[in-house]
Amino acid sequence: MAHAPETALLHGLMAEFDNPTALVSAADRARLAGYTAMDAYTPYPIEELNDALGLKKNPLPFMVLMGGLLGGLGGYMLEYWTQVVAWPMNIGGRPFHSWPHFIPVTFECTVLGASLTAFLGMLALNGLPKPYHPVFNVPAFDRASRDRFFLCIESTDPKFDRTATESFLKDLHPLGVSEVAA
Amino acid sequence: MSDSMAQGQPHPAVARSAAAEAFLSRTPDVIAPGHTFGSVTDKISGIVLTHRTPIGWFMGFAIAFVFLMILNVTIVKLLFTGIGIWGNNIPVGWAFDIINFVWWIGIGHAGTLISAILLLFRQQWRTSINRFAEAMTLFAVACAAMFPLLHTGRPWLAAYWLFPYPNTMNLWPQFRSPLIWDVFAVSTYFTVSLLFWFTGLIPDLATLRDSAESKWAQKIFGVLALGWRGSAQHWQRYETIYLLLAGLSTPLVLSVHTVVSFDFAVSEIPGWHATFFPPYFVAGAIYSGFAMVMTLAVPMRAAFHLEDLITMRHIHNMTKIMLATGMIVAYAYVNEAFYAWYSGNLYEQFMFTNRATGPYGPFYWMLIAINACMIQLFWFRKVRDNVVLLFILSLLVNVGMWLERFVIIVVSLHRDFLPSSWDMYAPTRWDFGMFTGTIGLFLALFFLFVRLLPAISIFEVRTLVPQAKLQAADHH
Numbered sequence: 001m002a003h004a005p006e007t008a009l010l011h012g013l014m015a016e017f018d019n020p021t022a023l024v025s026a027a028d029r030a031r032l033a034g035y036t037a038m039d040a041y042t043p044y045p046i047e048e049l050n051d052a053l054g055l056k057k058n059p060l061p062f063m064v065l066m067g068g069l070l071g072g073l074g075g076y077m078l079e080y081w082t083q084v085v086a087w088p089m090n091i092g093g094r095p096f097h098s099w100p101h102f103i104p105v106t107f108e109c110t111v112l113g114a115s116l117t118a119f120l121g122m123l124a125l126n127g128l129p130k131p132y133h134p135v136f137n138v139p140a141f142d143r144a145s146r147d148r149f150f151l152c153i154e155s156t157d158p159k160f161d162r163t164a165t166e167s168f169l170k171d172l173h174p175l176g177v178s179e180v181a182a
Numbered sequence: 183m184s185d186s187m188a189q190g191q192p193h194p195a196v197a198r199s200a201a202a203e204a205f206l207s208r209t210p211d212v213i214a215p216g217h218t219f220g221s222v223t224d225k226i227s228g229i230v231l232t233h234r235t236p237i238g239w240f241m242g243f244a245i246a247f248v249f250l251m252i253l254n255v256t257i258v259k260l261l262f263t264g265i266g267i268w269g270n271n272i273p274v275g276w277a278f279d280i281i282n283f284v285w286w287i288g289i290g291h292a293g294t295l296i297s298a299i300l301l302l303f304r305q306q307w308r309t310s311i312n313r314f315a316e317a318m319t320l321f322a323v324a325c326a327a328m329f330p331l332l333h334t335g336r337p338w339l340a341a342y343w344l345f346p347y348p349n350t351m352n353l354w355p356q357f358r359s360p361l362i363w364d365v366f367a368v369s370t371y372f373t374v375s376l377l378f379w380f381t382g383l384i385p386d387l388a389t390l391r392d393s394a395e396s397k398w399a400q401k402i403f404g405v406l407a408l409g410w411r412g413s414a415q416h417w418q419r420y421e422t423i424y425l426l427l428a429g430l431s432t433p434l435v436l437s438v439h440t441v442v443s444f445d446f447a448v449s450e451i452p453g454w455h456a457t458f459f460p461p462y463f464v465a466g467a468i469y470s471g472f473a474m475v476m477t478l479a480v481p482m483r484a485a486f487h488l489e490d491l492i493t494m495r496h497i498h499n500m501t502k503i504m505l506a507t508g509m510i511v512a513y514a515y516v517n518e519a520f521y522a523w524y525s526g527n528l529y530e531q532f533m534f535t536n537r538a539t540g541p542y543g544p545f546y547w548m549l550i551a552i553n554a555c556m557i558q559l560f561w562f563r564k565v566r567d568n569v570v571l572l573f574i575l576s577l578l579v580n581v582g583m584w585l586e587r588f589v590i591i592v593v594s595l596h597r598d599f600l601p602s603s604w605d606m607y608a609p610t611r612w613d614f615g616m617f618t619g620t621i622g623l624f625l626a627l628f629f630l631f632v633r634l635l636p637a638i639s640i641f642e643v644r645t646l647v648p649q650a651k652l653q654a655a656d657h658h
Binding site for chain 2: 019020021024027039040041042043044045046047048049050053055058060061064068075078079082083086087089091092094098101102104105107108109111112114115116118119121122123125126128129130131132133135136141142143144145146147
């Protein structure tokens with residue numbers, strides 16, 4: 001890739017691999033070497049990378065549980081308030097608070113609340129939509145959505161050093177190492 | 183996950199009997215051998231980006247478009263005149279509108295079953311059919327929702343009793359009615375199916391963005407892909423919610439047809455008032471839905487040469503699911519007859535006699551012939567291997583399931599408790615216009631979908647190719 005001037009900001013250094021095994025073992029070695037600010041880019045999810053990169057568990061299951069509870073509670077309260085408080089009506093002699101009739105809508109609202117939380121929560125935690133990101137500056141990166149696997153060690157890493165990190169990455173036998181302009 | 187994804191490689195530690203080997207060798211793989219990450223990507227994205235559109239696509243789309251226009255005319259006529267243009271009238275207050283609603287929404291159920299339930303059960307073969315089955319769900323639910331909405335005559339005036347919103351009359355929906363449960367169930371189902379479908383599309387849209395040649399395609403797919411870059415951190419969260427959405431969709435899809443069956447079961451009409459309606463309706467929904475998946479998959483597979491990805495394994499498995507759920511439906515027919523007799527109730531018994539021997543009797547026997555007898559052909563491997571025959575049989579299953587809803591709805595209503603009010607029902611041309619029109623809408627949307635978006639999930643198919651298996655020696 002085009003070399004950025006020495007003074008230009010660097011997002012990091014990126015190594016390219018042509019198979020998932022090489023990437024996972026590279027990520028493993030980078031973690032063991034003490035790198036923390038790094039990310040891998042793959043064309044499909046690779047479960048083993050979570051451990052290799054030392055990724056933390058995400059809070060989405062808890063958020064989705066809360067979203068579901070809020071949705072269900074909201075649905076039931078809507079029914080209670082409209083049928084008992086706002087507009088009580090005698091339907092076939094049933095009590096105003098005829099809770100068995102309120103279950104289907106409560107259930108649907110639970111699923112709706114949980115699903116919206118799951119979708120929006122995933123986007124929010126991932127910082128999407130994000131039209132610009134430095135990694136897209138690497139020409140070879142087009143293949144991250146096809147058949148190539150990338151490991152990027154970011155310049156914010158305390159251990160990051162322009163030359164030492166580059167030689168570390170080259171030791172992992174990648175197809176190539178590129179600078180990622182910020 | 184990746185270990186279990188490896189195809190066709192028996193684990194060396196497992197010694198299999200000769201009989202087991204022979205059986206396995208007869209089971210086709212979920213993906214043809216020889217594919218790589220690049221080749222599956224090109225194969226699927228090529229349909230959208232590079233291939234010439236087959237002439238059959240234009241012809242098919244043109245026909246679907248004609249029926250779509252018929253739908254438009256019908257709706258305009260309906261809104262200007264009112265639902266009097268339809269054939270339903272007391273005692274048959276529900277007819278084509280509700281038959282078609284139940285028929286379409288049932289068809290939608292197979293998409294969610296494939297994408298959610300089979301994911302939870304780790305059925306790899308779902309991977310190359312889930313995307314278009316989910317699209318089918320969305321389009322089918324859109325067609326379904328149109329019927330009850332237009333049955334209100336002027337939907338914008340009906341909004342206050344359908345949706346809870348503060349209106350100037352201070353009125354609220356009546357939440358003890360199954361029809362309101364339906365509004366919530368169907369709108370939730372559509373929303374969640376859309377989220378699930380779009381979530382699955384995001385990584386594939388990024389693939390299209392990165393491989394598109396034209397500036398416009400890059401821009402459009404770029405916006406839709408939301409800046410997805412395949413980061414491992416993102417994938418981890420993505421996989422979490424993909425699984426959660428599958429887990430949420432599973433009870434949801436069962437609840438939707440349960441609530442649809444409540445529209446009938448909660449009433450007191452003989453032929454409707456039965457506690458076994460929910461499982462009966464859910465099984466029928468999955469049965470008819472798989473028939474529609476088959477109806478769409480067979481021509482799509484041939485037109486776009488997708489035999490490597492939609493293999494005979496998929497065709498066999500779908501046929502087996504149709505057989506299993508069809509048998510549940512047949513069991514329900516036997517139960518209906520048994521209940522009528524065992525209840526000792528005059529009206530229940532009359533309902534059943536009228537169904538089998540009344541003026542609409544031939545429809546009943548046609549549905550028995552299709553849904554109980556014809557599907558027994560699926561037991562034979564020769565039938566399961568013949569895709570043309572399966573295409574024809576799956577069309578017949580769709581006819582059979584439409585007839586089932588006709589028999590349940592119209593035949594239960596047309597001879598009610600008072601013989602003086604008995605009457606016959608016949609659909610008008612506007613009924614047919616609306617029904618064939620929604621088929622046109624469904625097919626037109628489907629044609630656009632296969633041409634403009636990846637009809638098979640690219641990133642999930644990548645996990646099926648042999649390269650995706652991690653080499654154990656290098657990693658622990």
